[in-house]
Amino acid sequence: MAISCPIIRPSDPSFMDAAWSRVFNKRRDATDAARKPHAVAKPRSAAELVEAVDLAVSEGARISVRSGGHSWAAWSVRSKAVILDLADFNEIDYDEKTHVVKVTSRVTGRMLNGFLKPKGRLFPGGHCPDVGVGGFLLQGGMGWVCKSWGWACEHVAAVDVITADGRQLYCDEKENSDLFFAARGAGPGFPAVVVRFHLKTLPLLQMYKNTYIYPLSEYKKVLQWTIEQARAPNVDGDLEAVCLSTSPPGFDSHICLSAFTVFKKTEEEAQAVLGAIHKTRPDGPMVDKCCELSSLDSEYDDQGAANPENHRYSSENAYIKNDADVPAVLEKAFTTMPHKKAFALYYAMAPTSRRWDPALPGPDKGQPGLARWPDMALSMQSDHYFALYTVWENEDLDEKCKGWNKMVMDEIKDHSVGSYLGDSDFRYRTTKFWDDGQAKRLKEVREKWDPEGVFAGYLELEDEVAAEATNGRRRDVGKVILNQHE
Ligand SMILES: Cc1cc2nc3c(=O)[nH]c(=O)nc-3n(C[C@H](O)[C@H](O)[C@H](O)COP(=O)(O)OP(=O)(O)OC[C@H]3O[C@@H](n4cnc5c(N)ncnc54)[C@H](O)[C@@H]3O)c2cc1C
Structure with missing residues (x-):
């Protein structure tokens, strides 16, 4: 199919660079060489993001997502996956009346607060300048004054997403509320790709x-x-x-x-x-x-x-x-x-x-x-x-x-x-990441919205082997989402 979204294939000399160079952590473990992504897609707009999701699905690949590239274990580089590298999909749109800012997920804390400062607003994002809001907010987000202002994800009003079957949905506390529940704490197990976060801003102090x-x-x-x-x-x-x-x-x-x-x-x-x-x-x-x-x-x-x-x-x-x-x-x-x-x-x-x-x-x-x-x-x-x-x-x-x-x-x-x-790095230590009730509900939400395991999910130790064995689509190895103790 002819699409405008840039796609880099393994045969391209720049493929390894496209797969790894935006990963912040330069430590490479012995098993990392076994990670063999299917392709890297570099969408520049929501329309190209839809194209990239469709392409992955039509080629039977799974999907991984990269926003800021700061997950310690490089969760975005996955075997048999099309990496949706969102580096070039960069939008910020502020509403003066509601004080809500809509951002794409590759926007960093420094970019966001640099944009908001002249407007007299702030967002309690991560302490580090270059973490992407994508990975940060999906896992909760330990941002400024988290101890009293709450988790950064509590300042998310809504998310726009694309699901595994290609639907574009708006999710908040009323609409598609189960996906909104997952968008605030599922982390890399979120069963869709976030196109935009709608964020409630605070007065600048x-x-x-x-x-x-x-x-x-x-x-x-x-x-x-x-x-x-x-x-x-x-x-x-x-x-x-x-x-x-x-x-x-x-x-x-x-x-x-x-x-x-x-x-x-x-x-x-x-x-x-x-x-x-x-x-x-x-x-x-x-x-x-x-x-x-x-x-x-x-x-x-x-x-x-x-x-x-x-x-x-x-x-x-x-x-x-x-x-x-x-x-x-x-x-x-x-x-x-x-x-x-x-x-x-x-x-x-x-x-x-x-x-x-x-x-x-x-x-x-x-x-x-x-x-x-x-x-x-x-x-x-x-x-x-x-x-x-x-x-x-x-x-x-x-x-x-x-x-x-x-x-x-x-x-x-x-x-x-x-x-x-x-x-965390789930390959080396498994513990509880949610209360048991929330873990059970999250598992159900993931099974409802992504029954075939299109989204790569939690990176566990046996991930590459299992992805090869099933030629791509597969559920997680399972310890993380079962909320297992060590
Ligand atoms: C130097 C440094 C400082 C940090 N400081 C803090 C801190 O102050 N507070 C804190 O809470 N955390 C902090 N972290 C942890 C960081 O928030 C997480 O590693 C986070 O996952 C990084 O997000 P990212 O988008 O940059 O990473 P990425 O590796 O790009 O994304 C991580 C994963 O999130 C998911 N994801 C990202 N975007 C999307 C999307 N649009 N749709 C669907 N899934 C998506 C994917 O599964 C992706 O693989 C820090 C990390 C580093 C390296």
Whole structure:
């Protein structure tokens, strides 16, 4: 069939480049060479995206999607799949009356907020500048002030999608609500391709920040203090709190960094929150800054520097049980980093996390006084998010760095209730990604909308072998969607 969408076939000399070069993580595992995509499609419009979906279906291939290319395990490069690489399908359209912005999924956080800033608006997207909104929002999206403003996907009003049978649908809480449920938390298991997200924007606010640096030997005290500030009963609703083991510019080795960022209209409002925290700081900081003016631009620059391009990464994460002794549980992770560029992160999630507690009885399962949990697939969390971002440059360190990650996570997993899809690699660790009820419902939605497994879904270890055996279409190996424990 004659189509206008550019298609790159395996016989084309640029094919491997088209398949892999936009994948952010440059680590390549032994099994990655076995990933043999069917073709790469580069649609430039919704019409060409429809053409590419039709082409994949007519050729009996499955479909994988790439937006920003930042999934750690390169979820978009799949055997027997047409990769829909959306790099050139780039649209942003803002409605002044509703403050809703419609974006295609390759748009990044920096692009989106750069567009919104002159309009006096912001979107609480990812902390890293170049993550695509596609992968980020589908898995939930741990964006700015997630701990109080809710998950980024809670700011999605609707999605336009193309389904496996080629239908173009609008999905929100009323129309095609089961697909909308899946679009907020299915991650790479979403059973359709998103053409556009309709996003609710917020008024633009100023960012102010407290930053503290302590010797790593003070780690336990500093993390415990960060947690206490973040979980205080009267904690401000525009505050986010983070604690890192990192080695920032100017330091030869890892230090413990605690930071509190608040979004407010005025410096006085920010000072009221950050000044109170400052008074309680532990003794002996090497760096100690209160209520400094910051901005999304400078935060994106810092995040970009901490997550450099052309590097190899091994990322892992866990939600630590609410009642755990968190500094003790994370001690090895924070104090035995295998590489100077590697870092570990604690990110406070309450009270957002308290809107849903699977251990509580009753239909709401929520904490009294807090808003009810929205009807969305995303459902796994605790007060304490922890992630490892092990960064290195040379292949000869692959085994050391990956081995260190595994050793650390093997010890932490007993203290964890599950994990976030976004910083996971299902080939190496399977855990709970949803509450059991949401996982069951998500499985049903996927079976309804994509009964033949046209969309490639979760990348598990046996993916390439199984795709070869069935000549393409196949359901996932299954552990992820069955929400299996380790
Ligand atoms: C440096 C770095 C920093 C990060 N920081 C954060 C952070 O602050 N908060 C956070 O929550 N996460 C963060 N992440 C994790 C990141 O959000 C996920 O890896 C996410 O999947 C990346 O989205 P992407 O579109 O860039 O990736 P891609 O690899 O392009 O997409 C990932 C998968 O999402 C699905 N997908 C994407 N677009 C579509 C679509 N239009 N239709 C259907 N399916 C689609 C596909 O299955 C695709 O394979 C970070 C990752 C990196 C590498």
